[in-house]
Structures are given as structure tokens and as C-alpha cells.
Amino acid sequence: MTKTIIMRNAWKFARNAAAKFGGEAIEYIAGAMKKSWAMYKAKQAEKGCKVIGFAEWFIDKKFGHKSMFTQIHENKNRIKKETKKAYLIESTPVVNGEEQSSIEFWAPKSVCI
Structure with missing residues (x-):
């Protein structure tokens, strides 16, 4: 997974949190990045390889x-x-x-x- 995809996921999580709880997406980006990286690492551990998928x-x-x-x-x-x-x-x-x-x-x- 590229860093671009991880960041896109983080911003998507942040925008969803802003829509749900109010405020702006930037206020939620730290937590969203932690969640996005955790998902990547979990998927990487599950696959047993640094490549977890393909286009x-x-x-x-x-x-x-x-x-x-x-x-x-x-x-x-x-x-x-x-x-x-x-x-x-x-x-x-x-x-x-x-x-x-x-x-x-x-x-x-x-x-x-």
C-alpha cells in the first residue's frame, strides 16, 4: 500500500468524523491517520507480505x-x-x-x- 492511499483513507475517515461529530476534517486528521496506519499494518500482517493488493x-x-x-x-x-x-x-x-x-x-x- 502506498502512502498516498493511506493518506487518502485518513482524509476520508477525517471527513466522515467531521460530518458525524461536527467541526472540520483537519481536527480529526491525527486520529484518522492512526486508524489508517493501523488498518494497513493489520492487513500487512494478515497477508504476510508488504504487498497487500494490486490495482x-x-x-x-x-x-x-x-x-x-x-x-x-x-x-x-x-x-x-x-x-x-x-x-x-x-x-x-x-x-x-x-x-x-x-x-x-x-x-x-x-x-x-
């Missing part, structure tokens, strides 16, 4: 079907190799607590969340 258009282009977006996001991802601009991802589906056969693909860092 939807990338998955659609790479695999040719929109259903793969959900499948890839639910899979356990592992970074096998890293270059300056991309990751080699090993994506392993887990069904009923049992790992299935994995797929490998290169993903540019710009599409990784």
Missing part, C-alpha cells in the same frame, strides 16, 4: 478476467524477487486452511498496494 486494472489486464481481482486479493502473496521497479509475486490460494498450487507473476511497484 484492479492491472489484474484485469494481466489475467483477462475480473474475477481474478477477488481471487488474487484473497490469496496469500509472497515476494520472491524484487527489482528497482517490480516484484515477482508468488500468489498462493488457501482453501479450508490448506494451500493450493501457486501462480507467479511480475507486478510493477506502481500497481502494488
Whole structure:
């Protein structure tokens, strides 16, 4: 997940809090940032990898079907190799607590969340 996405989520949380409790979003940004970072760290721990997802258009282009977006996001991802601009991802589906056969693909860092 990029810092941009974390900050966008934080501002969204702050605006929602301002609408609910009154005041301006800037008054709630500190708490919203803590919440956004906590969500990111929890998702990162759950996935076991610093890459927790990918841009939807990338998955659609790479695999040719929109259903793969959900499948890839639910899979356990592992970074096998890293270059300056991309990751080699090993994506392993887990069904009923049992790992299935994995797929490998290169993903540019710009599409990784």
C-alpha cells in the first residue's frame, strides 16, 4: 500500500468524523491517520507480505478476467524477487486452511498496494 492511499483513507475517515461529530476534517486528521496506519499494518500482517493488493486494472489486464481481482486479493502473496521497479509475486490460494498450487507473476511497484 502506498502512502498516498493511506493518506487518502485518513482524509476520508477525517471527513466522515467531521460530518458525524461536527467541526472540520483537519481536527480529526491525527486520529484518522492512526486508524489508517493501523488498518494497513493489520492487513500487512494478515497477508504476510508488504504487498497487500494490486490495482484492479492491472489484474484485469494481466489475467483477462475480473474475477481474478477477488481471487488474487484473497490469496496469500509472497515476494520472491524484487527489482528497482517490480516484484515477482508468488500468489498462493488457501482453501479450508490448506494451500493450493501457486501462480507467479511480475507486478510493477506502481500497481502494488
